[in-house]
Amino acid sequence: MAKGYRQAPGKSGDKKRTDGKRVAGQQDFGVPGSGGSNPHSNLQDLDYVPESVGGWKKQPRGPHVHDRHITGMTIGKSVPLVDSNWKVTGQAEYGDDIRLQGELIGKILRSPHHYAKIRSIDVSAAEAMEGVFAVATGQDSVNKFGVLPVTKDEHAMAQDKVRHVGDLVACVCAIDEATAIEAMNAIIVDYEVLPSIHDMEDGLKDSEHPIHDRGKYHIGESNVQKRVFQQFGDLDGMKSAPFVHESDWETAGLHHGFTEPHAVVAHWDPAGRLTVWTPQQVPHYLHRGLSAVLDIPMHQINVHRTFVGGGFGGKSDPFPHEMCAAILARKSGRPVRINFDREEVYWINRGRHPSRIQMGVFADDEGRIAGIETDALIDGGAFASFGHVTTYYNGVLHTAPYEIGAFNYTGARVWTNKPASGAMRGHGAVNSRCAVEVGIDAVSEQMNVDPMTFRLANLLPPHSRTITGFRVTSTGMRECLAKVREQSGWDEKFRNLPLGKGIGVGCGFFISGSGLPIHWDPENFPHATVHLQCDMDGGVTVHTGAADIGQGSDTAVAQAVSEVLALPLDMIRIRSKESDTAPVDLGSYSSRVTFMNCNAAIKAACELRDKVMKAAWEITGYNPDVLVLGDRRIYYKHDPAVGVSWLEAVHKAQADVGSLIASGAYRTPPMGGVHKGAAAGLAPAYSFSAYVAEVDVDVETGFVKITKAWAAHDCGKALNPLAVKGQIIGSCHMGMGQVLSEEMKYGRDGHLMNPDLLDYKIMSVHEMPDVVPIIVESNDPEGPFGAKEAGEGPLLPILPAVCNAIYDAIGIRINELPVTPDRLHKRIEKHCRKIKVDDPLDLPVPRFEPGPLQQVLVERAEAHAKRDHLRDIQEDRSSYVNGVLFGFDPDKPMAEQKEGWREAVVPTPQDLADPSKRAARAWGHVERRHRGDE
Amino acid sequence: MRMPPFTLHTPENLAKALALANELDNFDWVAGGTDLLPNYKWHLNPKPNVISLAKVNELTALSGTVIGAMVRIHDLANSEDAHPLIRETAATIASVMIRRSATVGGNICLDTRCYWYNQTEEWRRSIDWCHKCDCDTEADCRVIPNQNTLCVATYQADLAAAFIALDATIHLASGAGARSMPFAEFFQLDGMTRNVLKPGELVTHVTLPEDAKNWQGAYQKLRLRETWDFPEAGVAAAWKLEGGKITGLRVATTGCESIPGDHSELAETAIVEWSGKDSIRELADGVRKAVKPVSNTYFPPAYRRKMLRVLTRRALAPLEHL
Amino acid sequence: MLPSAGKETWNASVNEEQHEHLVESNAILLDVLRDQVGTLGVKRGCDMGTCGCCAVLIDGEPRLSCLCLAKEAQGTQIVTVEGLADGHHLHPIQQCFAEAGGSQCGFCTPGFLIVSAALLDENPEPSRDEIKCAIEGNLCRCTGYQQIVDAVEMAASMKRNGAIPPNPTDPKSDPHPLGPDDPSLPPGSSK
Numbered sequence A: 001m002a003k004g005y006r007q008a009p010g011k012s013g014d015k016k017r018t019d020g021k022r023v024a025g026q027q028d029f030g031v032p033g034s035g036g037s038n039p040h041s042n043l044q045d046l047d048y049v050p051e052s053v054g055g056w057k058k059q060p061r062g063p064h065v066h067d068r069h070i071t072g073m074t075i076g077k078s079v080p081l082v083d084s085n086w087k088v089t090g091q092a093e094y095g096d097d098i099r100l101q102g103e104l105i106g107k108i109l110r111s112p113h114h115y116a117k118i119r120s121i122d123v124s125a126a127e128a129m130e131g132v133f134a135v136a137t138g139q140d141s142v143n144k145f146g147v148l149p150v151t152k153d154e155h156a157m158a159q160d161k162v163r164h165v166g167d168l169v170a171c172v173c174a175i176d177e178a179t180a181i182e183a184m185n186a187i188i189v190d191y192e193v194l195p196s197i198h199d200m201e202d203g204l205k206d207s208e209h210p211i212h213d214r215g216k217y218h219i220g221e222s223n224v225q226k227r228v229f230q231q232f233g234d235l236d237g238m239k240s241a242p243f244v245h246e247s248d249w250e251t252a253g254l255h256h257g258f259t260e261p262h263a264v265v266a267h268w269d270p271a272g273r274l275t276v277w278t279p280q281q282v283p284h285y286l287h288r289g290l291s292a293v294l295d296i297p298m299h300q301i302n303v304h305r306t307f308v309g310g311g312f313g314g315k316s317d318p319f320p321h322e323m324c325a326a327i328l329a330r331k332s333g334r335p336v337r338i339n340f341d342r343e344e345v346y347w348i349n350r351g352r353h354p355s356r357i358q359m360g361v362f363a364d365d366e367g368r369i370a371g372i373e374t375d376a377l378i379d380g381g382a383f384a385s386f387g388h389v390t391t392y393y394n395g396v397l398h399t400a401p402y403e404i405g406a407f408n409y410t411g412a413r414v415w416t417n418k419p420a421s422g423a424m425r426g427h428g429a430v431n432s433r434c435a436v437e438v439g440i441d442a443v444s445e446q447m448n449v450d451p452m453t454f455r456l457a458n459l460l461p462p463h464s465r466t467i468t469g470f471r472v473t474s475t476g477m478r479e480c481l482a483k484v485r486e487q488s489g490w491d492e493k494f495r496n497l498p499l500g501k502g503i504g505v506g507c508g509f510f511i512s513g514s515g516l517p518i519h520w521d522p523e524n525f526p527h528a529t530v531h532l533q534c535d536m537d538g539g540v541t542v543h544t545g546a547a548d549i550g551q552g553s554d555t556a557v558a559q560a561v562s563e564v565l566a567l568p569l570d571m572i573r574i575r576s577k578e579s580d581t582a583p584v585d586l587g588s589y590s591s592r593v594t595f596m597n598c599n600a601a602i603k604a605a606c607e608l609r610d611k612v613m614k615a616a617w618e619i620t621g622y623n624p625d626v627l628v629l630g631d632r633r634i635y636y637k638h639d640p641a642v643g644v645s646w647l648e649a650v651h652k653a654q655a656d657v658g659s660l661i662a663s664g665a666y667r668t669p670p671m672g673g674v675h676k677g678a679a680a681g682l683a684p685a686y687s688f689s690a691y692v693a694e695v696d697v698d699v700e701t702g703f704v705k706i707t708k709a710w711a712a713h714d715c716g717k718a719l720n721p722l723a724v725k726g727q728i729i730g731s732c733h734m735g736m737g738q739v740l741s742e743e744m745k746y747g748r749d750g751h752l753m754n755p756d757l758l759d760y761k762i763m764s765v766h767e768m769p770d771v772v773p774i775i776v777e778s779n780d781p782e783g784p785f786g787a788k789e790a791g792e793g794p795l796l797p798i799l800p801a802v803c804n805a806i807y808d809a810i811g812i813r814i815n816e817l818p819v820t821p822d823r824l825h826k827r828i829e830k831h832c833r834k835i836k837v838d839d840p841l842d843l844p845v846p847r848f849e850p851g852p853l854q855q856v857l858v859e860r861a862e863a864h865a866k867r868d869h870l871r872d873i874q875e876d877r878s879s880y881v882n883g884v885l886f887g888f889d890p891d892k893p894m895a896e897q898k899e900g901w902r903e904a905v906v907p908t909p910q911d912l913a914d915p916s917k918r919a920a921r922a923w924g925h926v927e928r929r930h931r932g933d934e
Numbered sequence B: 001m002r003m004p005p006f007t008l009h010t011p012e013n014l015a016k017a018l019a020l021a022n023e024l025d026n027f028d029w030v031a032g033g034t035d036l037l038p039n040y041k042w043h044l045n046p047k048p049n050v051i052s053l054a055k056v057n058e059l060t061a062l063s064g065t066v067i068g069a070m071v072r073i074h075d076l077a078n079s080e081d082a083h084p085l086i087r088e089t090a091a092t093i094a095s096v097m098i099r100r101s102a103t104v105g106g107n108i109c110l111d112t113r114c115y116w117y118n119q120t121e122e123w124r125r126s127i128d129w130c131h132k133c134d135c136d137t138e139a140d141c142r143v144i145p146n147q148n149t150l151c152v153a154t155y156q157a158d159l160a161a162a163f164i165a166l167d168a169t170i171h172l173a174s175g176a177g178a179r180s181m182p183f184a185e186f187f188q189l190d191g192m193t194r195n196v197l198k199p200g201e202l203v204t205h206v207t208l209p210e211d212a213k214n215w216q217g218a219y220q221k222l223r224l225r226e227t228w229d230f231p232e233a234g235v236a237a238a239w240k241l242e243g244g245k246i247t248g249l250r251v252a253t254t255g256c257e258s259i260p261g262d263h264s265e266l267a268e269t270a271i272v273e274w275s276g277k278d279s280i281r282e283l284a285d286g287v288r289k290a291v292k293p294v295s296n297t298y299f300p301p302a303y304r305r306k307m308l309r310v311l312t313r314r315a316l317a318p319l320e321h322l
Numbered sequence C: 001m002l003p004s005a006g007k008e009t010w011n012a013s014v015n016e017e018q019h020e021h022l023v024e025s026n027a028i029l030l031d032v033l034r035d036q037v038g039t040l041g042v043k044r045g046c047d048m049g050t051c052g053c054c055a056v057l058i059d060g061e062p063r064l065s066c067l068c069l070a071k072e073a074q075g076t077q078i079v080t081v082e083g084l085a086d087g088h089h090l091h092p093i094q095q096c097f098a099e100a101g102g103s104q105c106g107f108c109t110p111g112f113l114i115v116s117a118a119l120l121d122e123n124p125e126p127s128r129d130e131i132k133c134a135i136e137g138n139l140c141r142c143t144g145y146q147q148i149v150d151a152v153e154m155a156a157s158m159k160r161n162g163a164i165p166p167n168p169t170d171p172k173s174d175p176h177p178l179g180p181d182d183p184s185l186p187p188g189s190s191k
């Protein structure tokens, strides 16, 4: 272990690239988990310490590096969120609850046009109004910002053009809301309306007025914001596979639907420093954004995260209204508060991309997945936001959990004149995952095998690599499937239920933290940092920048510290709100917080513990090797009565070393390939999940009711089972909304028709079925105490599980989301006409007759189960890469073993020949810089 | 969200309310406010004066045959006295929280709804307004363009269908005196005028015929979620059985057009030669043909029409084997 | 422009304390509670009756304060989430929401607490279906409602048993434990 992990295959050492980049799969990296090189207390004799206080407990999947830090305090126990008493007493302060003396109310003037040039803005009447303190327009801030440094395309307010209805034009602050609204209405803007684009396919074409101008990087004269091409594997083998399911999906745009509308308060203090209070998931990027927009150094800004009333990705961009508040506060000299109406929340959006996805799933006659072919066109709306990443995620995140023969992906994201899409729970993976899983269901049916068996016989094992080079460490996929199969009674129900009743399965795969941070400062900048401070009272204050958005990150980090130091939770206090006191954390996105922040916290806590242990050594005379931390005491392991209290040891340590502080950081180990885009989808660990859903379909009305769902999620280790279950059930609720009812509806003229909670249909308590959350623990080698994410991944499988259940119920394959009653009713009518049935109540239901492949796959699945177990408990850790199932040698480059094996990230003309593929068309354009002079 | 400025008046009894109504020339009644206040927040035709009926006690009578305008929907849904069909229908309205404020009168006089209208002021500015709230622009209707005389916004109150099915009478009062009429005649086919109420006139109560208790019924409501959502189509049916024979049948719809629909003539014809399932099917087709929803609510009109047939069939299911 | 509405005195008891404010004739209760009374625990989620975050008890009955004219709540007894606890003892429903995971981001929580507290006053032993019907006007985006229903069930039984939630101001664990009561046991078992 001391040498650290090595990534398979390849050898470590000499093969360094001259450009300083890493060579894929060819390096050693540090001891997992803490990102450091010095595992603490490695001598602690865990066999001796009683289990009740954290002694050795055999883990079903083998030992974990953090086992030796287990003290039995809180890890694995269901504890309430540490801030829940604030929430249940109404004392939690959210954005709009920050009220400062002398505050002014800010209002934003928004564009009434989809797309227009601003000829002039006259603010004089507004400025002259009594009670108005400041008016600002685009001219007050000309600097660009955006969450991704590569695609900064936003401004605090429109510069020369407005790009969607609701785009920010100007803002005012006044003594009260009424005056602010009046002033806002007194601003006169002269627009020249431009032709707007609403259909994403139009975005692929050249346009006279592209929505943004990327200068020499502009792709043609089109509205293509990002395009991706990835081709890996044996494409010919894929194309000649006998079982094929191709489908063309249309999925609607979605909003996060958090209950708290955005709100922000900005104030410049007498010393000229700016404090911004805002419910942000990613305070650090806002910090950077404010600095750029206001042209002031970062140290002049304090970003104060308030309680966040739900985020789900929708509060993770730096937002223009946050800039507006700061600008107005600067101009007026008074604190400014802006809070959104529900409709404005939809205009700022950043929700799930409306998408058109062409999905091909191919299977060969041995029941293997010969390939997955995806073409995803996604509608980015008016700004880039996280879209660069989304474009990758729509493809690269289906290179697991299955072993596949080939992967062929084209993706494109276009700008349209709609509110911007962005990151939303399950970022980029949800729509295409649904398409993959439905495809898998369909090919299993063609092969006459049970889709459950088909999945079980095609899983990547633990400690393997995907076809594009993602390093998969732990996986609990097999156990997830096995559990839902058993608990749902799958074997009796599948294809056996009467018309209108159905059961379906779906799987999910998601990143647990993104391998590369957005603001990437190679090697040096940690993803997460935690500082601990312990004073004479013996309590420990944790300083972290991780943003608790309701998922419970404060609780998780408190648990990690409490566990290592053997202190009860009430002795740990979290300070995570202000950038002034919190070390940088990259924020609550890509399911990174528990994994990264808790790892940093464990490291910091170990450092603190060692200082205190040293003091205990001096007091007791026993070396730390024979000392054990128990509940608020440090004692001699052979005689628990001998020891010192935590406080005594702390006091001694302070006397010896002065202040008692410690700090820990986490950075990801280097991983992955070197091809363009290799970093997208890389994660230090991945989560896996499998759900079974049961539905009732009313064939006369098209209504689908989910009656029950069994939801198994592999979160590595449930640090707090109560919170993990909450995430699973909550994810189910959101996913059920996406599959059955939620959509951002655009009217015939491109207007968003339902910017409110009445017509944006979030499921109520009555639609919510009984969800059985099932926690699977695969004990991730690098996760804190084995943990991985549980916040986003659990959303993915519910969509395909429901779609597949609908098929089981009525024999109709879904390819459009949401499956609202009117849509499904149309499909039912069409289906009836096609198969010449008059009354939908007479529809035939699909039935299952196992074919010859079924038994082959059952046996293979059994063999694989054994294989995986051996890899888990470390009896077999031979290298394994995607392809072994197809007979490849994992230690040799694939290209050497198979003629025609492709690894391409730039298409050839043949690759783009199929005119029916949409995203591929984005590659028909040439970037301006490559176009020579003409 | 900023309320438009208005003065709220809270008269303590009916006489004072009607007197006040005579005095003020431009005002709205407010009962529970669950329809009026959202509309005001969005600045949909607000008036400078609002007269609240909250304190007017004369309007709260509730029995098997009399239902006061100020009876709260929640009380109606839980009342032991009210007709079962009325109770069933009331329980489907909005959510329990809204039902605690909402009233029968407000439900009957509910403003018509439309995707292009029930939006914020900002939003409506982006479509250059529409005829129903045109902000002095003479804007066109956005649903059926090139005409600016009629508004086809949809009447989406649930109770009306049940009242019509039970052959209720509606009672109005104004400074000029009281009048009453069959329930269906209260409505006017225009999304803007909506009903026959004259300025200063209000709904006092609804009465059901004496033998209403001998009528049974069912209400079927089309909506995506089982709470909050307005009816995208609603069918109420009421029937009277005597000696195993249907001696009366009435069917009414709501949520489809600017006014609720009374299909009792169709129903009366159907029972002359009742043949169970087939009659139901025929009647359901008739209802479907009689109603023409437009595209201004959540579900597409074609779907709503088709569902009328299913809803009617389901409402009449108890009569299948007669 | 329409003339601004006149101001009048408004009074009501909020969390057992008399409040008197000058409010506009058209004022909405939610705005008065948040901006003038200062009970910021009452949340504004939609302002349109569709989320339930703004629920308060008016004379014991849960109501949406965003759809209530302030003047109509004149002279009433209003209870907001801030008024549920008994001193430092949480109301059982508050305790159980924390313990059962009924609150994630917490923004919807005040509304859910108000309607569930009212439900338990009315019905000490509600079934899961009855609980669902009582909370159907409240929207939660985080929890999927299941743990909320659990919390209400748990609170109902807590209330029936007369259990009183602990006082969080009671002394907490001491970082200076005396040592194990029984020296043969590890210190985890000390007081």
Ligand SMILES: Cc1cc2nc3c(=O)[nH]c(=O)nc-3n(C[C@H](O)[C@H](O)[C@H](O)COP(=O)(O)OP(=O)(O)OC[C@H]3O[C@@H](n4cnc5c(N)ncnc54)[C@H](O)[C@@H]3O)c2cc1C
Binding pocket: A758, B028, B029, B030, B031, B032, B033, B034, B035, B036, B037, B038, B053, B069, B070, B073, B092, B093, B094, B095, B098, B101, B102, B103, B104, B105, B106, B107, B108, B109, B110, B111, B156, B157, B158, B159, B197, B201, B202, B203, B204, B228, B229, B230, B231, C048, C049, C050
């Ligand atoms: C989220 C939401 C969901 C809803 N869902 C439904 C639903 O599913 N089904 C449904 O039917 N409704 C629904 N509603 C609408 C409304 O809540 C109900 O129709 C309610 O019954 C209206 O009653 P009210 O007392 O609150 O009306 P108010 O808002 O007080 O009044 C409504 C209208 O009627 C007039 N009015 C009130 N009383 C009288 C009277 N006595 N005489 C003359 N005019 C009068 C008012 O001037 C006003 O124009 C919903 C509302 C919301 C906000």
Ligand code: SF4
Binding pocket: B113, B114, B115, B116, B117, B130, B131, B132, B133, B140, B141, B142, B143, B144, B150, B151, B152, B153, B191, B296
């Ligand atoms: S039907 Fe026409 S006039 Fe009436 S509200 Fe809708 S768009 Fe306006």
Ligand code: FES
Binding pocket: C043, C044, C045, C046, C047, C048, C049, C050, C051, C052, C053, C054, C055, C064, C065, C066, C067
């Ligand atoms: S704020 Fe009152 S219901 Fe949403």
Ligand code: FES
Binding pocket: A259, A309, A310, A550, C102, C103, C104, C105, C106, C107, C108, C109, C139, C140, C141, C142, C143
């Ligand atoms: S806990 Fe976040 S909305 Fe309910």
